[in-house]
Amino acid sequence: xxxxxxxxxxxxxxxxxxxxxxxxxxxxxxxxxxxxxxxxxxxxxxxxxxxxxxxxxxxxxxxxxxxxxxxxxxxxxxxxxxxxxxxxxxxxxxxxxxxxxxxxxxxxxxxxxxxxxxxxxxxxxxxxxxxxxxxxxxxxxxxxxxxxxxxxxxxxxxxxxxxxxxxxxxxxxxxxxxxxxxxxxxxxxxxxxxxxxxxxxxxxxxxxxxxxxxxxxxxxxxxxxxxxxxxxxxxxxxxxxxxxxxxxxxxxxxxxxxxxxxxxxxxxxxxxxxxxxxxxxxxxxxxxxxxxxxxxxxxxxxxxxxxxxxxxxxxxxxxxxxxxxxxxxxxxxxxxxxxxxxxxxxxxxxxxxxxxxxxxxxxxxxxxxxxxxxxxxxxxxxxxxxxxxxxxxxxxxxxxxxxxxxxxxxxxxxxxxxxxxxxxxxxxxxxxxxxxxxxxxxxxxxxxx
Numbered sequence: 178x179x180x181x182x183x184x185x186x187x188x189x190x191x192x193x194x195x196x197x198x199x200x201x202x203x204x205x206x207x208x209x210x211x212x213x214x215x216x217x218x219x220x221x222x223x224x225x226x227x228x229x230x231x232x233x234x235x236x237x238x239x240x241x242x243x244x245x246x247x248x249x250x251x252x253x254x255x256x257x258x259x260x261x262x263x264x265x266x267x268x269x270x271x272x273x274x275x276x277x278x279x280x281x282x283x284x285x286x287x288x289x290x291x292x293x294x295x296x297x298x299x300x301x302x303x304x305x306x307x308x309x310x311x312x313x314x315x316x317x318x319x320x321x322x323x324x325x326x327x328x329x330x331x332x333x334x335x336x337x338x339x340x341x342x343x344x345x346x347x348x349x350x351x352x353x354x355x356x357x358x359x360x361x362x363x364x365x366x367x368x369x370x371x372x373x374x375x376x377x378x379x380x381x382x383x384x385x386x387x388x389x390x391x392x393x394x395x396x397x398x399x400x401x402x403x404x405x406x407x408x409x410x411x412x413x414x415x416x417x418x419x420x421x422x423x424x425x426x427x428x429x430x431x432x433x434x435x436x437x438x439x440x441x442x443x444x445x446x447x448x449x450x451x452x453x454x455x456x457x458x459x460x461x462x463x464x465x466x467x468x469x470x471x472x473x474x475x476x477x478x479x480x481x482x483x484x485x486x487x488x489x490x491x492x493x494x495x496x497x498x499x500x501x502x503x504x505x506x507x508x509x510x511x512x513x514x515x516x517x518x519x520x521x522x523x524x525x526x527x528x529x530x531x532x533x534x535x536x537x538x539x540x541x542x543x544x545x546x547x548x549x550x551x552x553x554x555x556x557x558x559x560x561x562x563x564x565x566x567x568x569x570x571x572x573x574x575x576x577x578x579x580x581x582x583x584x585x586x587x588x589x590x591x592x593x594x595x596x597x598x599x600x601x602x603x604x605x606x607x608x609x610x611x612x613x614x615x616x617x618x619x620x621x622x623x624x625x626x
Contacts, residue, residue, distance in 0.1 A: 210519060211240040212526045213265040217251040220475075220544035221269070221321070228535040232526060241526060252589075259283050264514045266523040269320055271509055272307050273588030276419075278512070279310045285513040286314040290524045300533070301548040302574060304508025307584050311419060317510025318531040319548035324506045324579055325400045325471050326569050327491040328458070328480045333385070333468040334489070337363050337372075341489055349405055349494040351432035357494040358436075361387035364468040365445045373445050380444025388446040389461055389470025391437050392603035396423070396595035397582070399505055400473045406433040407503035407580070408496025414583040421623055423591075426616035431609050438603055449603050459483060474570050478543035481565040490569045492578065504573055507582035508548060546570065587625045594622060 216222050222245035229241035244265065246254055252274060258264030259281070270278070278284050291298065298305050304319030327344070334344065339360060349357040364387035365373030372378065373387060393401035397413065409429040414420025424430060440446035452461065458476060461467045463483045471493070472480065480488040492502055511530055513523045529535050536552035539545075543560045547553050553574070557567040573579050585591070598615055601607040 210238065210522055211242055212267065212519060212522050213242045213244065214526065215244050215246065215251070215255065215265040215268040217246060217248040217269065218545070219245050220542065221539075224539040224542045224544060225530065225535075227538045228530060231535070231538075232529050236525070239522065259514075259516070262516060264516060266517040266519060267511060267513045267527050269509055270317060270512045271588075272507065272582065272584050273592070275308065275310070275316070275510070275584060275588075276586035277589065279316055283515050284316045285515045285517070285520060285523075286312075286316055287318070287513065287524065287527075288314050290528070291315060294528065296528055296531075301531070302550045302553070303506055303548055303579070303581070304510065306418065307508055307581055308510045309418075317512045318527055319508040320511045320530070321545040322474075322506050322508045322548055322574075322579075323399075323546065324474045324504050324570060324573055325404050325493065326474065326477075326504075326573075327469060327493060328462060328472045328476070329469040329489050329491065330462055330465070331487040331489045333364060333465075337468075341491065344489075344491050347494045348496070348499050349408065350497040351405070351409065351429065351436045354436060354440075355494070355497070361440065361445050361469070362443070363387065367444075373443065378444070383444050385465055386444075386446050386467045387469060388440060389458060389467040389472075390447050390449065390451070391471065392441055392446065392449055394449060394596050394600045394603075396592060396599060397505070399507070399582075400471050402433060402437050404471065404493035404502075404504050405437075405496075406430055407505060408493070408501050409433070410496075410501075410503075412580075412583070413505075414585060416583075417581065418584045419623075420583055420585055421620060422616060423585075423595075423619035423623070424616065425612040425619065431612050434602065434612065435609065438605075441603065449600055462486065462488060474546055475544060477567060477570070478560060478565050490566065492569050492573060502573075502578045503580055504578050505582050506573075506579040543567075550574075585623060587622050590625065591619065591622045594618060 222243050226243060229243060232241055233239055255264060255268060301319045303322035308315060308317035310316055347356040347360060349355045362373035365383060366385045367379040368382040368384045391401045397403060406429060411424065411427055411429045413423055415422050415424065441448045458470055458472045459479050462470065463486055477490060493504060495502055511527045513520065513527060517523045533549050533551050536547035536549050537555040540547040540552055540556035541559045543556065543565055547556060557571055560567055595615060598611055602611050
């Protein structure tokens with residue numbers, strides 16, 4: 178799971194509506210107060226400043242301080258804050274760290290606040306259950322949701338003899354890649370102009386890869402292999418919440434990983450390390466290094482605005498049965514620190530961030546998808562006016578293509594153990610037997626707090 182310019186509102190929200198929304202939370206004592214909120218996402222930090230300004234107007238004497246830290250440092254800083262007793266009042270969190278923080282009693286349960294304010298949790302389309310701990314209590318409000326889709330160079334697709342409609346109808350299977358596998362081969366072009374499915378193709382000198390890096394290092398593969406293996410009916414855990422094992426030994430998973438590795442072996446997709454980690458998905462498409470790739474929903478606006486390239490968005494291919502698409506969707510959460518000196522004010526801010534008034538404004542940037550359907554519709558409408566079509570993602574939501582990411586324990590340890598093994602497999606240093614061992618190892622890791 179990936180840890181993830183403001184335009185004017187089409188229909189301006191009245192200050193009265195904002196005041197009403199902000200004032201619905203628990204009252205706080207008089208005098209000047211500051212609520213500190215942290216995020217790792219620079220784009221969401223900027224987007225939520227519009228909500229902070231409205232919140233401060235509605236709550237005179239209150240200041241919202243938004244701090245953003247790079248994801249590589251974020252959780253280390255957060256843990257240090259817990260230990261030192263100076264963590265932020267509220268913060269963005271990933272389900273990967275949910276169990277650890279909740280079991281350490283660093284998170285404030287929100288159930289009493291929700292009941293007192295009659296806060297309607299059904300307003301959120303994604304993510305509510307992901308933030309319920311083993312004690313049954315609610316520890317976060319969903320902040321956003323994310324999914325994966327295909328991004329492609331429309332000119333490259335046309336030259337290969339495909340249309341957007343044809344791409345949308347393609348099927349995939351783990352044996353030979355199906356129609357989708359044929360497309361990847363045909364989109365691949367070597368330095369002499371030979372396509373991947375043509376005689377004379379030189380896999381050692383590829384100019385444009387048909388597909389981006391799908392041989393991912395991470396153990397979830399959200400924006401790489403997950404949409405493929407998920408279309409077979411496979412799921413990462415043995416159950417949705419707090420799984421006891423990750424199903425890496427499942428034959429469907431192993432066959433999918435073999436297919437993924439075959440793409441790099443044939444020269445149709447870049448190997449791990451082919452490009453530096455600083456080269457983004459957008460960079461690869463804009464430089465014509467890849468013609469088609471899987472990417473996150475949070476990148477949609479950026480892809481759509483690549484200079485000199487008309488980028489298209491498509492849903493991942495249908496699975497082996499020809500009718501099933503399945504895309505894992507995760508939702509980051511908004512937690513309140515158990516040690517905050519202003520729990521009422523922290524809740525008031527977090528609950529306002531979880532309002533339609535706030536999410537509809539903040540999400541107009543197009544850099545994240547809000548959890549509230551009405552706000553998502555407002556975001557999609559505003560971006561459509563800028564030429565950014567989010568229909569693929571809204572259709573996934575409405576057509577129930579999405580399924581929730583599992584909520585699991587000991588996430589940091591699982592990541593540290595599994596990522597190097599994935600990397601070794603895709604580098605050809607491990608064979609298929611590695612996955613059975615990974616499955617057994619996951620049982621031990623998931624059983625720990």
